[in-house]
Amino acid sequence: MPDSDLDTFLGRPPLTRGARPLGVVVGGSLSHGLEVMLDPHTVLEGLAVGRYVVIHGQTRKRFFGMVTDLSLGATQPDLASHPPAADDAYSAEVLRGTAAYGLMHVAPMLELTAEGGEPRPIKTIPAHFAQVLEASEAEVNLVFGAEDRSHFHIGAPLEMDEVHVNLDLARLVERSSGVFGKSGTGKSFITRMLLAGVVRAGLASCLVFDMHNDYGWSVRDETGREYKGLRQLFTDGRVSVITLDPETSRHRQSKTDRELRISLRQIEPEDVELLAGLLGLSEIQVGALHFLRRRLGRDWIVKLLAEKESDELKVLVDEERLMAGTLGAIQRKFELFRRLPFLQEDPLGEDAVEEIFARLNQGTSVVLEFGRYGTQLEAYLLVANYLTRRIHSRYVERKNRAAGGQAQDPRPLVIVIEEAHKFLDPTVAGHTIFGTIARELRKYNVTLLVVDQRPSAIDEEVMSQIGTRVTCLLDNEADIRAVFSGVSGAGALREVLARLDTRQQALILGHAVPMPVVVQTREYGEALYAELTGAADEGERKARRERTRKTLYGE
Amino acid sequence: MSPKPKPASPLVGRVLRANVTEFTLGCRAQGGQLPAFGSLVRVAADRVADPQAVEIIGVVADLRLEDDPFVRQLVSAEVSDEYINDQRNRRQVPIEVRVIHAGYFDARAAAWHALPPRPPLALEQIFACTGDEVRRFCAPGGPGERSRKLGFLALLIEAQASDALLGAVLAHIAQAFEGEARVEFAREAGRELARLLSADVLRLTRLLPQIGHTLSGAAGRA
Numbered sequence: 168m169p170d171s172d173l174d175t176f177l178g179r180p181p182l183t184r185g186a187r188p189l190g191v192v193v194g195g196s197l198s199h200g201l202e203v204m205l206d207p208h209t210v211l212e213g214l215a216v217g218r219y220v221v222i223h224g225q226t227r228k229r230f231f232g233m234v235t236d237l238s239l240g241a242t243q244p245d246l247a248s249h250p251p252a253a254d255d256a257y258s259a260e261v262l263r264g265t266a267a268y269g270l271m272h273v274a275p276m277l278e279l280t281a282e283g284g285e286p287r288p289i290k291t292i293p294a295h296f297a298q299v300l301e302a303s304e305a306e307v308n309l310v311f312g313a314e315d316r317s318h319f320h321i322g323a324p325l326e327m328d329e330v331h332v333n334l335d336l337a338r339l340v341e342r343s344s345g346v347f348g349k350s351g352t353g354k355s356f357i358t359r360m361l362l363a364g365v366v367r368a369g370l371a372s373c374l375v376f377d378m379h380n381d382y383g384w385s386v387r388d389e390t391g392r393e394y395k396g397l398r399q400l401f402t403d404g405r406v407s408v409i410t411l412d413p414e415t416s417r418h419r420q421s422k423t424d425r426e427l428r429i430s431l432r433q434i435e436p437e438d439v440e441l442l443a444g445l446l447g448l449s450e451i452q453v454g455a456l457h458f459l460r461r462r463l464g465r466d467w468i469v470k471l472l473a474e475k476e477s478d479e480l481k482v483l484v485d486e487e488r489l490m491a492g493t494l495g496a497i498q499r500k501f502e503l504f505r506r507l508p509f510l511q512e513d514p515l516g517e518d519a520v521e522e523i524f525a526r527l528n529q530g531t532s533v534v535l536e537f538g539r540y541g542t543q544l545e546a547y548l549l550v551a552n553y554l555t556r557r558i559h560s561r562y563v564e565r566k567n568r569a570a571g572g573q574a575q576d577p578r579p580l581v582i583v584i585e586e587a588h589k590f591l592d593p594t595v596a597g598h599t600i601f602g603t604i605a606r607e608l609r610k611y612n613v614t615l616l617v618v619d620q621r622p623s624a625i626d627e628e629v630m631s632q633i634g635t636r637v638t639c640l641l642d643n644e645a646d647i648r649a650v651f652s653g654v655s656g657a658g659a660l661r662e663v664l665a666r667l668d669t670r671q672q673a674l675i676l677g678h679a680v681p682m683p684v685v686v687q688t689r690e691y692g693e694a695l696y697a698e699l700t701g702a703a704d705e706g707e708r709k710a711r712r713e714r715t716r717k718t719l720y721g722e
Numbered sequence: 723m724s725p726k727p728k729p730a731s732p733l734v735g736r737v738l739r740a741n742v743t744e745f746t747l748g749c750r751a752q753g754g755q756l757p758a759f760g761s762l763v764r765v766a767a768d769r770v771a772d773p774q775a776v777e778i779i780g781v782v783a784d785l786r787l788e789d790d791p792f793v794r795q796l797v798s799a800e801v802s803d804e805y806i807n808d809q810r811n812r813r814q815v816p817i818e819v820r821v822i823h824a825g826y827f828d829a830r831a832a833a834w835h836a837l838p839p840r841p842p843l844a845l846e847q848i849f850a851c852t853g854d855e856v857r858r859f860c861a862p863g864g865p866g867e868r869s870r871k872l873g874f875l876a877l878l879i880e881a882q883a884s885d886a887l888l889g890a891v892l893a894h895i896a897q898a899f900e901g902e903a904r905v906e907f908a909r910e911a912g913r914e915l916a917r918l919l920s921a922d923v924l925r926l927t928r929l930l931p932q933i934g935h936t937l938s939g940a941a942g943r944a
Contacts, residue, residue, distance in 0.1 A: 207913055242920035249927040257934030258927070261912030266920040 186300040189214070190271060192222060197292050200235060200659045203271040203299045207264025211237060216663045217325045217674070217685030219302035219310075220273055224293040227281040231302065231310055233683060235659035236272035273299065274659040276682035277310060286310050286681055304330045310681055319364035320698075321357075321675070322686030332675070332686045336364050339635050339679040340371040340581050343605045343615040347622045347650055348639025353670050355381040356691050357637055358583065358618050362397060366405055366532050367699050371579035373532040373616075374523070374558065376551040378541040378585040383408035383534035384421035394691055397534060398422060400699050407531050409523070411509045411550065412538020425522075427535065428514035429553060431468045431504065436460050438553045441590065441599055445545050446500040455493050462488075469512055471498050472505060507546050520557045527558070528565075528578050544589060551584055556600045558582075559613055566611045579612045587617030588624035596626035605629040622649040634678035640667040731849035734763060735819060740841035743823055743881055745780065747848045748816030756817065757782045760890025762851040762859070763821055765842045774828050778838045779851065779859055780821035781878060781891050790815045821848070822881045824874035825859065833859045835873025856898035860907070870907060872914040879918055885929045888915065889936040896937050908937045 189209045195201035201222070205211060214237060222230040241247060246267055251258035275293075277286040286309065307330045314320050318333035339361070346361070348354045359382055362373050375382050375397075383406070384396040397406045398421075407424040410416040416423045436456035439446075443453050460467045463479060470477045483489040504510050523533055535554070540546040558580070568574035584590055584601065596602035604613050606628065617633070619625065623645035631653040638650050647664055651657030654676060660683055664674050667685065676683035689695060734757045735749030745765070749756065757763055764777050796809060825835040851859070860870045878888060892911050899907050912930060919926040 243923045245923040246927075249923055251927065252931065255931050255934060257908070257912060257937070258930040261909060261916050261930060262926075265913045265916035266923070266926060 186221065186303045189220060189299045189301055190269075192293055192295060192297045192299060194295075195273075195292065197275075197289070200272050200274040201232070201292060203273055204240070205264065205269035205271055207268075209264070209269065211239075211269040214269075214271060215325060216666055219307055219324055219327075220271075221279070221300050221302045221306055222273070222275065222293045223298045223300065225297070228293075229279040229281075229306070230275045230289060230293050230297075231277040231279055231286060231306065231682070232273040232275040233660075233663070233685075234271055235274045236662050238270045238272070239267070240270045241267045271299070272659060274683075279306065279309065283309075307332075311684070312681075317368050317370060319361075319368065320689060321360065321364075322671075322673070322688040325672075325685055325687060328687075332680070332684050334361070334364070334635075334675065335679045336361075336368050336370050340365060340579055340614060341609055342634025342678050343617070343632055344635035344637070344677070344679070345587070345617045345619065345622065345630075345633045346637045346639075347619055347641060347646070348673070349641055349669075350620050351669070352639035352667075353673075353688065354618050354620070354639055355379070355386075356394075356671075357639070357673060357688055358382070358616065359394075359397065360688070360691055360695070361616070361637070362532070362581075362583065363400055363695075363699050365581060366397060366401055369405075369530060371581045371614075372527040372530055373534075373581045373583060374527060374554070375532070375534045375583040376547065376554075376585065377534050377536050377583075378547050380415070380419065380421070380536050380538065380541065382583075383423075383536050384416075384419060395696060396421075397532065400696060405531060406534060407526055408534045408536060409519075410536040410538060411540055411546075412536065415538030416536060421536065423536065425519075426509075427519050427550075428509050428511050429519065429550070430514050431472070431510055431512055432465045434468055434510075434549075434553065437556065438549060441548050441552045441595060442545050444592075444594070445548065445589075446503065448497070448500060452493055452497055452500075455489060455497060458489065459483075459497070468501065468504065471501050503545055507540065507543075507549075509540070509550075520554060520561075523554065524558050524561045527580055530578055544586065547586070548589055551590065552600065555582055555604070559600055559604060559611070562611045562613050577612050579609070579614070581614055581616050583616045583618065585618045587615075587619040588621045591617065591625045591629045593626040596629050602626065602629055605632045620646075622646050625649065627652060635675070635680070636677050638664060638667075638674045638676075639672065640669050641665070731764070731852055731855075734848050734850055735816070736848065737765060737842050737844050737846045738816070738818065739844070742837050742841055743877075744783070745821050745823070745841055747819045747821060749819065750811065750813075750816060756785060757819055757850055758890075758894070759783075759785065760887055760892075761894045762824065762856055762891070763848050764827075764851050764855065765821075765846050765848045767826060767838055768840050768843050771840050774839075776829055776831075777827045778842055779824050779826060779833075779855075779874075781824050781874070781883075781887070782819055783822045783881075783883065783887055784820035786818040786820070788815050788818065822878060822883065824877055827859075831858070832863075833861065833871055835871050835877065837877065853898040856895055860895060860898075870910050872911055875911065875914050876918055885925070885932060888929065889933045892933055893936045908934075 188206060190203045190205040192201050193204045214234060216234050216236060218234045220232055220234060222232060224230060251262060275289050278289045279286050304327060307324055307327060311332050312318050314331055314333045317337045319336050320331040321334045322332050323330050324332060346354050346358045365371055365373060377383055382396055383398050385393050385399060387393050398408045408421065409425050409427050410423040411427050413426045439456060440453055462483060463470050480494060484491045484494060526533055537547060562577050562580065565574055565577040569576045590599060590601040601615060604615050630649055636650055641647050641650065641664060647661055651660060663685055667674060671688045672685065673688055674683060674685050735747040738746045738748040759782055761782050762779055763782060764779050767776055767778050823837055825833060826838045827833055862869060863871055896904050896907055912933060916926060
């Protein structure tokens with residue numbers, strides 16, 4: 168019986184229009200992915216890890232997967248000992264793809280049914296010799312959904328410039344998330360883009376501890392090109408910039424809404440505890456801080472920093488309640504506070520914490536610029552810890568009152584911290600506010616967006632609670648392992664991550680995307696500005712959705 | 723449906739003996755009129771027994787000139803060239819040509835690369851295949867099928883065809899195509915052989931360069 172008759176008899180499903188056949192499934196498993204033998208016509212060099220493929224099953228199901236590895240195989244090991252001569256192009260050409268062939272490792276992720284509908288996680292795999300095709304734009308669009316207010320276009324899959332990968336922002340802010348990558352891989356750009364999406368969608372307020380002044384006002388890249396900050400993108404008051412360093416903000420011509428000063432009288436030992444490692448405070452000295460706070464009252468730091476030692480301190484030493492050496496060490500280490508002008512005994516103005524909480528609760532996102540203090544990690548940790556502890560406690564209180572019907576639910580809040588491993592180090596994560604927020608998920612409507620280049624230094628338990636991970640290039644094995652902790656089938660994605668470009672590429676996996684995706688992040692420029700400020704052509708978006716629908720389902 | 727005589731196809735001989743995998747034809751012709759090693763020939767099938775198998779296609783796998791006592795005498799005798807030519811053309815012992823079955827055409831003129839259901843009848847006429855017949859024999863099978871039919875290679879390998887025969891038959895078939903089609907045929911045929919002989923790496927790596935060389939020679943001759 169000729170093949171054509173067999174096709175008629177067996178009812179081979181028609182191939183997706185325009186899709187390029189790549190090969191057939193020759194092995195694999197649900198847990199470890201599928202091995203695909205490439206067709207002789209498929210140019211191995213034309214493929215890349217991170218690309219999407221669709222596997223046509225026997226039951227009209229399509230399995231949507233990602234290329235996670237490429238390798239070379241041969242039907243006989245002897246072939247490697249008898250390669251064609253260098254000038255024998257004919258033998259090389261015919262052996263390539265037959266006796267010697269390319270293999271593609273595919274991690275199947277989702278199942279697309281012939282009836283349409285939402286893609287579902289796979290629970291089975293296609294049989295041997297199922298045909299593997301390059302995923303069409305329509306299929307990728309089907310997986311990543313249409314762009315709308317809460318689905319933010321963050322970039323395009325590799326080699327599919329016309330396809331939009333849309334991040335589900337509602338799910339992004341629902342749990343803590345992370346942006347990871349080596350230094351210089353574009354973490355800040357991606358974070359700024361994500362925050363812009365969240366602000367535009369109005370799904371949560373953001374409190375950004377802006378260590379390097381990257382988010383509030385304009386920044387320049389290495390080439391000198393200027394990019395708008397969040398405050399410039401949202402000129403309607405949806406973003407406030409508060410500065411710790413008004414002088415630097417002035418020099419940068421950054422428009423700020425207020426200056427933040429913190430009263431030394433409001434600092435509690437718990438605010439300082441996180442700095443123990445940086446300040447070199449021993450466990451005994453940390454314990455002494457609590458003792459001093461209890462004995463000296465709200466002015467404990469003021470008294471410790473006073474030029475003339477107070478009688479109260481002398482009494483404590485004399486009574487041998489506190490070793491003179493311990494006290495002296497604490498005082499020496501607290502000298503740091505003198506070098507931070509935003510820490511004042513009696514700052515003027517209203518309570519900064521209350522004001523920030525009010526802004527956040529009204530839907531205004533707050534970017535706290537650190538100015539030149541961003542280079543002082545102690546300042547960054549102290550302020551972030553100080554504010555977060557207080558704002559979180561207000562959220563807890565508001566949430567509890569809302570549960571009792573006495574108040575409205577507080578507006579969801581995303582707290583953005585950089586150098587996150589300093590806050591979430593395994594030695595401190597268990598008892599810092601950041602560890603608590605990461606672990607309690609969205610219980611109190613507060614989540615974290617951690618930005619870090621050393622995810623391996625973040626507590627494992629906290630990492631496991633990071634719902635969405637946006638990862639730029641990482642090459643440290645421990646960091647790669649950390650990013651994939653708690654992710655099933657992560658082994659296959661490691662190769663993908665290790666081979667990202669150094670700029671503008673990221674692997675996104677987790678809660679906010681239906682499947683792991685490598686994106687060429689979109690250009691942070693005029694087109695994005697226009698879209699964020701509502702100037703983008705809505706008609707064009709509708710037309711694109713209509714084209715996708717027609718491609719998938721016909722007229 | 724009976725095959726129409728094709729004037730362009732020269733008659734090469736008649737069937738002497740046959741089985742399902744091959745037949746032997748006998749002919750008188752010598753020199754330029756003999757079918758070439760590796761060329762394709764066709765013979766009408768037993769239409770009474772197999773109405774669907776209309777024409778069997780075979781590959782010339784060997785040509786054998788048997789001697790007889792008279793020829794032995796002539797070898798050692800001193801005779802004129804005219805006498806020799808006369809004996810060559812009129813001798814009683816025919817030249818035997820071994821043909822391996824490569825497939826057949828059915829009543830709808832569709833090519834099948836499989837053994838014919840029955841061998842041809844004794845004394846059936848055998849014709850050399852024309853370029854058009856060769857192309858039809860290797861043409862893609864049906865709608866949606868892109869590759870040429872190359873199943874005859876499996877039959878030849880199963881019939882213990884030598885490397886030389888495989889090279890010769892591919893060179894003959896390649897000559898039926900022109901330009902890019904010939905290059906594409908060479909590529910597809912090579913890949914088919916690579917698949918069929920993938921377990922015999924030594925033979926494959928010896929055979930492919932020969933075929934490549936033969937096919938480039940065929941291209942040069944065309």
